[in-house]
Amino acid sequence: MRTYIKPAALAASLVLSASGAAADAIKPETMARNCFTCHGTGGHPVNGLAPLAGIDAKAIETSMIDFRNDRRQATIMNRIARGLSEAEIAALAQYLSTLK
Numbered sequence: 001m002r003t004y005i006k007p008a009a010l011a012a013s014l015v016l017s018a019s020g021a022a023a024d025a026i027k028p029e030t031m032a033r034n035c036f037t038c039h040g041t042g043g044h045p046v047n048g049l050a051p052l053a054g055i056d057a058k059a060i061e062t063s064m065i066d067f068r069n070d071r072r073q074a075t076i077m078n079r080i081a082r083g084l085s086e087a088e089i090a091a092l093a094q095y096l097s098t099l100k
Contacts, residue, residue, distance in 0.1 A: 028095035031088065034080075035096070043099050053099035060093035 032043075035052055039045050043053030052060065066072035068081035068089075084092070 028088075028091040031084075031092050032095055035092070038076075043096055052096045055097060057090075057093040057097035060096055061089055064089045064093065 032052075036043065038047070039049050039052045040047070043051055043055075045051055063072065064077075064081045064084065065086075067074055067077040068084070070078055072078075081089070
């Protein structure tokens with residue numbers, strides 16, 4: 001049985017988890033847990049979505065900024081990306097790029 005998370009609930013949890021951290025105290029490994037909800041444990045999806053583990057940090061950062069600015073269309077990523085600062089996106093991209 002598949003469990004689906006409502007987009008609004010996922011976006012709210014991402015914003016709440018990210019908003020409590022000051023820019024200098026970003027915990028990308030904590031923020032990445034939200035990514036793993038759809039993109040699979042450790043960034044290895046089993047559902048056909050894009051893998052995140054080991055992807056070039058700049059490519060992830062560019063994609064997230066494109067989602068945030070509606071240059072790239074998606075079901076939910078546009079809303080999630082709007083809840084992240086530039087520093088959070090950069091830190092998250094760097095962290096995801098280090099995963100194996």
